[in-house]
Amino acid sequence: MKTTIAKIGNHVEQSVTIGAWLANKRSSGKIAFLQLRDGTGFIQGVVVKAEVEESVFQLAKELTQESSIYVTGIVREDKRAPSGYELTVQEIQVIHEAKDYPITPKEHGTEFLMDHRHLWLRSKRQHAIMRVRNEIIRATYEFFNEQGFSKVDPPILTGSSAEGTTNLFHTKYFDEDAYLSQSGQLYMEAAAMALGKVFSFGPTFRAEKSKTRRHLIEFWMIEPEMAFMDHEDSLVVQEQYVSHVVQAVLANCKQELQALERDTSKLENIVAPFPRITYDEAIDMLKKEGHEIEWGEDFGAPHETAIAEKYDKPVFITHYPAEIKAFYMKPDPNREEVVLCADLIAPEGYGEIIGGSQRIDDEDLLKQRYDEHNLSEESYQWYLDLRKYGSVPHSGFGLGLERTVAWMCGVEHVRETIPFPRLLNRLYP
Template structure:
């Protein structure tokens, strides 16, 4: 007998097949039992009719408990009443693994309870859909960069210095010296770009910020491209093309997940229209001040309410260009006509999801970069290899970093970033 996955049911209508699944829920009505089945690819309904299977199988179906693992035999049928469109008429059931007193029931549960049971919460239909969106974004990322001539390079996770020049680092002992969990692979990607031209990395990063906002994780994944012989405007074009590609890929390949999440496809489709709008930091501050944000002054970094208002003013992802030099890292290229700003841009997602990309053109003058390293109180010796990049064939180059989890949160339309990663690491939470 042919074994199939639920997602492939549409290809087997009228066939008798076997499916390995778990019981997500069940109900019975007289002489019919309805089993909600899941197998990791999708959910659909199995129907057990007493007169067709006999007393033993029918009673077994009625007594199956939530999350019991089973092998189901039956005929695939079309089901116009469900969004999935198919069901299975069950003729046989074999229990593979019993489940008793499953803690996550169809009733409401508090966030702390669900987070404590994250290893089980992942089985729910909403969490399943979010992970499908995440997986598609990862797949599409590799497709986009491979199609556009990038080479994947893996920067180290253990580093001896801080790319962002902050103290929010996880420190560890590296034999007889200090080391840190990486907060960004960017500096190493600059070295890679000088060797390969166009590169990207995709890996875990860590920030020891004691933040509890809905946008922050302690451990998260970053996509960090770096491009030699490229200026900022060209980089912005790559960024908007990449994001539009991700959105379209989710629309094309996550239909079932978007249904489960209740995500409005017309809203997402707007985010594929290029180019994305651009606004300077100067004009963004003025826009905010004219609309009642008296707390913001030139030189301040934007908070969540500020970013949300700016993005909502355009109803699309928007680039904010050229932030003050004082609030940005040491490696950004200074503006050619102003000393107070650098050539950089953040992409702000609409609908209140905030910054999803940060990028800049990189400073390439050896003496300027050395001066900035000293001005930021960093150890020149720790960055000697980075300074070498400015000594041996330095060229204009630019890059950016996209936060995977923030992008998943935005495209899924969920409220909190903690649901965008399988096992979130949050302030005071490292279990499970």
């Protein structure tokens, strides 16, 4: 009977066949231990010399790392094994013999591993990270579908920018200038005026020449937008969404988190509501701790980490100065110099994972912002139309998938949280 490692628990004490790759092995004179993987998980195959034909045992000893094989054996329960099972091997059939596999069990440098990213993905750690990433994506669709959102796909090629063209990749669109999208937000606002509550999930691009552990050139964003929702309403959706995703990962990725040696006690506490502080309070807090920062300056990584250390949950920092935020954010009616926005800072030094705000819904004020930010009214006329024809209070946010994966996995650098990272000096493989 053919099965997969993920479903092997359904066949205890039965003989099954799995297609697998040999991740690693060790052997003595009378027994060989094969570490097998098939994409759904990892399991140990045990080949006992006295219980198989001599040719099978000899083949097990000669198998090379990453060779592909069909393995037939009896499924046994084993509470010591990460999966809870192991395979007593009866037969082995080689599909393809791999020779001189470059990523051996020894230590390799980061650049070497990045050059071989197409193979590095096969390792147990990288496999676990990708599985957690997949669960976050699955739980994202689950949450927004249950909450009545419609999935909408904004364009990747755009004629204008959501936040200014400084960090955009420019290209020619026949005879026009075009850019790779840095956010689907403006288009999602249009979609929200048609469908009420919407979300997008897709790639975004920032031509930011940054080499920090939190930055990628190409990354994936989840961007919900909601009509008839104010800033406070949006914060509730954000904390419920993040809570839902964290709890889904805890429930469905136990083996992966174990393989990553993640301290899950820090994730178990991630349940809404989340603490909130204002930008003013954050500045005061940082100054008291000796940080050199003045009102009106944006927070860097050390500032975000210092603030996050005070909490065991993600923390919202709200009401930033208008001058350091995007043109479309709605001013606080009680205090025009700050806007109705929030960044959600993850615990444990992982920085901002969500940025969101209530959007300007007044046509005249948006025109004023166009002037202040030197934005072409001709390019942004369609965006102005949303305030011209049935404008409503509306809010939205964007969550960066890779930073969220890094936080939940306890991974230091975002380059490990996307299958094929695009970094400042890396476009290969």
